[in-house]
Amino acid sequence: MTNASSKSSNTVVDERTLSTDIFFLDDFAIRQWDDPNYSGTIIAHDKIDFVRKIHDYHTSSSSGEHKLVDGYAPFCKHVFVPNFVNAKVATVEITKENEHLLKSGYSARSENELAVLTRWFHVNDIFGDNAEDIKTSKMLDIILYSRDQLVKEREATGKADPNRPLPDAPWGIISIKAQDEPFELPMQPITMMRNALGKSEGGSGVPLEKSKYDASVAYWRNHAPLLKTDTPNGD
Secondary structure (H helix, E strand, O other), X not given: XXXXXXXXOOOOOEOOOOXXXXXXXXXXXXXXXXXXXXXXXXXXXXXXXXXXXXXXXXXXXXXOOOOOXXXXXXXXXXXXXXXXXXXXXXXXXXXXXXXXXXXXXXXXXXOOOOOEEEEEEEHHHHHOOOHHHOOEOOEEEEXXXXXXXXXXXXXXXXXXXXXXXXXXXXXXXXXXXXXXXXXXXXXXXXXXXXXXXOHHHOOOOOOOOHHHHHXXXXXXXXXXXXXXXXXXXXX
16 A cells, blocks of 8 residues: 655645645535534544645546545545544444434534524533543545536535635545544435435535445444534535
């Protein structure tokens, strides 16, 4: 496996737009750095270097292990890379011993979205004062949307800003998930439903597919997000 993080890099990152000629860091992902209340994977790593390393992993892989992998729609791709930022896992398996600690409530990822019912574990309820015991994941799932799709979603939600056009790179990093698996885990059922509602409601406009929805339910029936906040503010 090529270890891109151990090599000196000549990759040029535009510091203003956080972009290379392949990838850019989208505003939707920047909250994983800047929002202290974000409830998904938190990234504590320089943004410019992060984009550079994703670019280098993708372009320097001799055996294709960091290639673009198809996602749930043609405009969605993934790149799976080693967890070079030491991010912690953000999901916990539900067991008989911890199921009584599950919390539930309504939340929205932004003011433009409908609030939906979800459930989660609070990190203090699971680990108490030993948050350092939360497992560091093996991999990062870098979730990408095409530039064209992101332009369409901005226009649909009224977020398009002619003074801040998206970079010219073809793929925007919209989310980073810390996980052990080198493949895509099912998105939450409610995320699939939000996507089916359309771009104006904060979704992608991709219709529900029953087989994928059933697979999502099978996974999330036995797992829940692990949060440091009192209510979700992430995926």
